[in-house]
Amino acid sequence: MQKIVLIFLMKTLSLFQIKDGANKGFCDTIEPGDIMINYPLKRPPQKTTSSSVANRGMDLEEAINQTNDHYVANDIAYIYKKPIPIQVVKVDYERRSAARISEAYYKIPSTTDYNGLYKGKYIDFEAKETQNKTSFPLKNIHEHQVLHLDHIAKHGGIGFIIVAFTKLGKVFLLDSQYVKAFYDRAVEGRKSIELSEFEALGHLIPEGYVKRLDYLKIVDTVYFQK
């Protein structure tokens, strides 16, 4: 009898595990900086062994978000990161006061990560990190994002990408016209943008303390002094 009870209990438990994915081995808690499997735009794993000044504080997204907060707080610009698009499938109501999403999936973003307003101009950009020391692989950017930035430029907006070479401690701004040109080149040629091309056509963004990545200073130089 006890054996039957045990089997029944195990079956009952495993039913719940399959249904809810609550099996310990298949379930992890996501912390800031962790990798989400199959989320297409999430940055690659960062080694924590290095501790040089160049690499320290090189979380690009965090640096941009902090800088944007500074811009908003000082009434300089209103640029925000768009939320990650998520398809919600199931919501539980454990308490009336808090809906708990219990099943959802990541979706591919339809545009770029950041957009907003600066000096009367529409600003739109995508931010990417690479651990590569010599070039930025174009597979890190979706085609529809390249096309989106191209449309933005053609309609009087300002579009660019910000690329951080984390191993080199260098962050570049590259205008959308070059992104488009390099993306077109990749059809039959090189599938990446060379570091030397960033140095020749892009603009180095210096890192700071209060404004961690003051990219609008570069935007001023590139787009507002014509």
Next chain:
Amino acid sequence: MQKIVLIFLMKTLSLFQIKDGANKGFCDTIEPGDIMINYPLKRPPQKTTSSSVANRGMDLEEAINQTNDHYVANDIAYIYKKPIPIQVVKVDYERRSAARISEAYYKIPSTTDYNGLYKGKYIDFEAKETQNKTSFPLKNIHEHQVLHLDHIAKHGGIGFIIVAFTKLGKVFLLDSQYVKAFYDRAVEGRKSIELSEFEALGHLIPEGYVKRLDYLKIVDTVYFQK
């Protein structure tokens, strides 16, 4: 013995129910148009008993999204709805190919629902429905959204709200300066914007078939013919 087994089973099951919120009664599937409890910006429940022409096809969000798709497809404007911000707590990896979010919560959006680019101008707005026939209650808009729209206007962008009176079949565009003024009035006075005030200061957006809610036609009149 059987009674003990039964009690043990029930306890085991209820443990899982509490832990995973998998109790049938507490768990629902969300379909498009369903209400999410406690999601602060979701529209109120819509009665399906009415079937007048005015009410038919009055899903404001869907009408705006379809119109935006039309604008993008015809290279007219690049305006998108921002994804709903969600705080992800747990992700399961049932298969390597698909990450399944198993615990997440809705967050309050930091800005407005829609923004983008039209004729070189930054466009930013919030869209709301009301079933009220005589006024639009201001509790439907967050204070930080009103302030955001005010900042946008001051920095050379175009900011407004779109409000649909679903029972009347009327949709209005109201410039951010009036939204701010009515919000300020609410501190000591009326907590809503009257229908007559929309009629006097706002602009009726006609509904169509191809462009379901051609609000850029109104934007042309209000912001580009000065």
